[in-house]
Amino acid sequence: MKTKRFEKKDLIWFALIIGFALLPVIPGVFDSSFTQHVFILILLFACMSQSWNIIGGYCGQVSFGHSVFFGIGAYGAGMAVVTYGLPPWPGALVGAAAAALVAVAISWPVFRLSGHYFAIATFAMVEIFNRLFMVWYWVGGALGLDYPFVDEGIKNFIWFENKIPYYYGALVLFIFIFGTVRWLERNRLGYYLKAVREGQKTAESLGVNSTLVKLLAMGISAFLAGLCGAFFVQYNYRVDPAMVMSLDMSMKFVLITILGGTGTFFGPLLGAMVLIPLQEYSRAYLGSLGSGVDLIIFGLLIVLVIIKQPRGIMGILSDLTKKRPASNEGTRRR
Amino acid sequence: MTIFLQVILDGLMNGMLYALVAVGLSLIWGVMDVINFGHGEFLMIAMYVSYWLGFIFHIDPLFSWLASGAFVFFLAALTYQLIIKHTVGKPPLSSLLATFGLAMVLKNICLNRFSPNFRLLSDTVLGGKVLHMGDVIVSMPQLITALFSLAVMAMVYVIIHRTRLGWTIQATAMDKEAAELMGINTEKIYLLVFGMGGACVGIAGGLMPSYLAVHPEVGTLFGLIAFVIVAMGGFGSIPGALLAALLIGLVEALSGFYIAPVFKYVAVFGLYLVVVMIRPKGFFGW
Numbered sequence: 001m002k003t004k005r006f007e008k009k010d011l012i013w014f015a016l017i018i019g020f021a022l023l024p025v026i027p028g029v030f031d032s033s034f035t036q037h038v039f040i041l042i043l044l045f046a047c048m049s050q051s052w053n054i055i056g057g058y059c060g061q062v063s064f065g066h067s068v069f070f071g072i073g074a075y076g077a078g079m080a081v082v083t084y085g086l087p088p089w090p091g092a093l094v095g096a097a098a099a100a101l102v103a104v105a106i107s108w109p110v111f112r113l114s115g116h117y118f119a120i121a122t123f124a125m126v127e128i129f130n131r132l133f134m135v136w137y138w139v140g141g142a143l144g145l146d147y148p149f150v151d152e153g154i155k156n157f158i159w160f161e162n163k164i165p166y167y168y169g170a171l172v173l174f175i176f177i178f179g180t181v182r183w184l185e186r187n188r189l190g191y192y193l194k195a196v197r198e199g200q201k202t203a204e205s206l207g208v209n210s211t212l213v214k215l216l217a218m219g220i221s222a223f224l225a226g227l228c229g230a231f232f233v234q235y236n237y238r239v240d241p242a243m244v245m246s247l248d249m250s251m252k253f254v255l256i257t258i259l260g261g262t263g264t265f266f267g268p269l270l271g272a273m274v275l276i277p278l279q280e281y282s283r284a285y286l287g288s289l290g291s292g293v294d295l296i297i298f299g300l301l302i303v304l305v306i307i308k309q310p311r312g313i314m315g316i317l318s319d320l321t322k323k324r325p326a327s328n329e330g331t332r333r334r
Numbered sequence: 335m336t337i338f339l340q341v342i343l344d345g346l347m348n349g350m351l352y353a354l355v356a357v358g359l360s361l362i363w364g365v366m367d368v369i370n371f372g373h374g375e376f377l378m379i380a381m382y383v384s385y386w387l388g389f390i391f392h393i394d395p396l397f398s399w400l401a402s403g404a405f406v407f408f409l410a411a412l413t414y415q416l417i418i419k420h421t422v423g424k425p426p427l428s429s430l431l432a433t434f435g436l437a438m439v440l441k442n443i444c445l446n447r448f449s450p451n452f453r454l455l456s457d458t459v460l461g462g463k464v465l466h467m468g469d470v471i472v473s474m475p476q477l478i479t480a481l482f483s484l485a486v487m488a489m490v491y492v493i494i495h496r497t498r499l500g501w502t503i504q505a506t507a508m509d510k511e512a513a514e515l516m517g518i519n520t521e522k523i524y525l526l527v528f529g530m531g532g533a534c535v536g537i538a539g540g541l542m543p544s545y546l547a548v549h550p551e552v553g554t555l556f557g558l559i560a561f562v563i564v565a566m567g568g569f570g571s572i573p574g575a576l577l578a579a580l581l582i583g584l585v586e587a588l589s590g591f592y593i594a595p596v597f598k599y600v601a602v603f604g605l606y607l608v609v610v611m612i613r614p615k616g617f618f619g620w
Contacts, residue, residue: 062427109607109611110607112611112614113610113614115426116363116367116369116426116427116430116565116569117565117610117614117615117616119369119427119430120561120562120565120606121565121606121607121610123558123561123562124562124603124604124606124607125603125607127558127599127600127603128599128600128603128604128607131596131597131599131600132600134596135594135596135597247558251434254431255431255434258431262425291442291445291446291450292441292442292443292445292446293442293446295438295439295441295442296438296439296442296443296446298435298438299435299436299437299438299439299442300435300439301435302431302432302434302435302438303417303432303435303436303439306421306424306428306431306432306435307417307420307421307432308420310424310425310428
C-alpha cells in the first residue's frame with residue numbers, strides 16, 4: 001500500500017505556517033524590531049534543531065557536535081564574502097558543503113562508538129574545533145570575522161533598516177529544511193534511519209548498511225546546519241568561535257528538540273517557539289535582576305521537562321489528544 | 335633536562351587531581367550508567383565553600399576539604415533525590431541533559447551571587463610554599479592536593495573492592511534486579527554512590543582554592559576533562575581512571591610547553607579520540 005504524500009494533518013500544519021508567514025504584514029502585532037528579532041530567532045533555531053533532529057532524533061545518534069557544523073557553515077559563508085568577495089548565495093552553499101564534508105569525514109570513525117561514548121567523542125570534537133578556530137588567523141582567530149558593510153538588497157542579503165526581509169529569509173530556510181525532513185521521513189532513507197535507531201544490529205541483519213545510512217544522514221544534517229550557520233552570519237554581521245562553536249550552542253540544538261519532542265517532525269518548531277521567546281524575553285526583562293537570572297530559569301525549565309515529560313511538548317500534546325494504551329504505536333515515538 | 339622533568343612532574347600532579355575529579359564521575363557512571371553533567375559545577379561549588387570558609391572564618395583549605403566534601407555529598411544526594419531518580423530507566427541521555435540544566439542553574443546562581451570575579455585564597459598554610467628537589471621546583475599546595483587525591487582514590491578503591499558495602503555496590507552495578515532479589519536496597523545504594531561521587535569531587539575542590547582561582551566557570555573544563563578521562567579509562571574502572579588521568583595530565587603539560595599553550599586541550603581531546611578509536615570502550619572497559 002502506498003503512503004499518501006500529504007495527510008489532512010499536514011494541511012492543517014501548512015495552513016498554520018502560512019499564517020505564521022503572514023504575521024509580519026499585520027501591523028501592530030509584529031512592529032517592534034525586538035519582536036521581529038525573536039520571530040527570526042524562533043525560525044532559525046527551529047531550523048537548527050530540525051537539522052539535528054535528523055541524526056539525533058530519527059537516527060538516535062545523540063550528537064553534541066552540531067555547533068561545529070553550524071560554525072563551519074557560518075565561517076564558510078562569511079569567508080566566501082569577506083575574503084573572496086563572493087555574493088552570499090554561493091557563499092552559503094560553500095559553507096554548507098564544507099560543513100557536510102567535515103561532518104562526514106569526522107563521523108566516519110566516530111560512528112563506531114555508541115551511547116555515552118559517542119556523546120563524549122562529539123563533545124571532544126567541539127572543544128578541538130573551538131580551540132583550533134581560536135588560533136587560526138586565516139579565519140580571524142579569537143577576534144572572529146566581521147562582515148563588510150556592503151550595499152543592502154537581496155543580492156547581498158543584507159538590510160540595515162528593517163528586519164522583515166530577514167524574517168522572510170528565515171521563512172524560506174524554514175520551509176526548505178522542514179520540507180527536506182518531511183521528504184526524508186517518507187523516504188526509504190528515513191525508514192532506514194528509524195530502523196537503525198530502534199536496533200542497529202537488527203537493522204543490519206535485515207540488510208541495512210547502518211554505517212552508510214548514518215553517514216548519509218549526518219551529511220544531510222550537517223549541510224542543513226551549515227545553511228543555518230550561513231543565515232546566522234548574514235543576520236548577525238559577525239561570527240566568532242565562542243559564539244558559534246561552543247558546547248552551549250550544541251546543547252541548544254539538542255535541548256530545543258528534546259523540549260519539543262525528539263524524532264517528531266514538529267518537535268523542533270514547538271521547542272523553539274517555547275524556549276527562544278523565554279530566553280529572549282527573560283534576558284530582556286530579568287536582566288535587571290542581575291546576571292544569570294534568565295539562565296537559572298532556563299536551566300530549571302530544562303530539568304523539569306526532562307524529568308516530567310521526556311517526550312517533550314509533542315508528548316504532552318499526544319497525551320492530551322488521544323488516550324492510548326501504553327503498548328500502542330503512537331507512544332513508542334520518542 | 336630539568337625543564338623536561340619539571341613539565342613531567344607538573345603534568346603528573348595535575349593528572350592526580352584530574353583522577354580524583356574523574357573517579358567520582360566514573361563511580362556514578364559505572365554503577366548507575368548515569369552521566370552527571372553537573373560534575374564540574376560540583377567542583378566549583380566545593381571550591382567556593384572552601385574559599386568562603388577561608389575568607390570569612392580563616393579556615394585553611396588543608397582542613398576545609400572536609401566541609402566541602404560533606405557539603406557536596408549532601409548536594410549530590412539532593413540532586414539524586416530531585417533529579418537523577420526520575421531519569422533512571424528513561425532514554426539514556428536524559429540524565430545527561432537534566433544535569434546539564436542543573437549545571438546551568440548552579441553556574442548562574444554562583445555568577446549572580448558571587449560575581450564573575452576570580453578569587454584566590456592568598457594566605458594559606460601552604461600557599462606559595464615550594465619544595466626544591468634538585469633544580470626541580472614543586473609547588474606545595476599542588477603536591478599535597480595530588481597526594482590527597484591518590485589517598486582518596488585508594489580509599490574509594492578499598493571501599494568498592496574490599497568491604498561489604500562495596501560488594502553490594504558492585505552487585506547493584508552488575509544486575510540491579512538480581513541485587514534487589516538478594517535484599518539490597520538499590521535505591522539507597524544509588525543515593526550513596528551519587529553522594530560518594532560528589533564527595534570525591536568535593537574533596538578535590540576543597541583543596542584547590544589555595545593555588546587555583548575560583549570563578550563560576552572554573553568547573554566547566556574540569557568537568558569535560560573528567561568525562562574524557564572516564565570514557566578513556568573504561569567506565570566504572572578506578573585504575574582506568576587513574577591511568578587515563580595521569581596520561582591526560584602529561585599530554586596537557588607536554589603539549590602546553592613544547593607546542594603552545596593553546597594547543598594543550600586540542601592534544602588532550604585528540605588523544606581521547608585516538609584512544610577510543612582503537613579501544614571503543616576505553617582501556618579497562620568491558
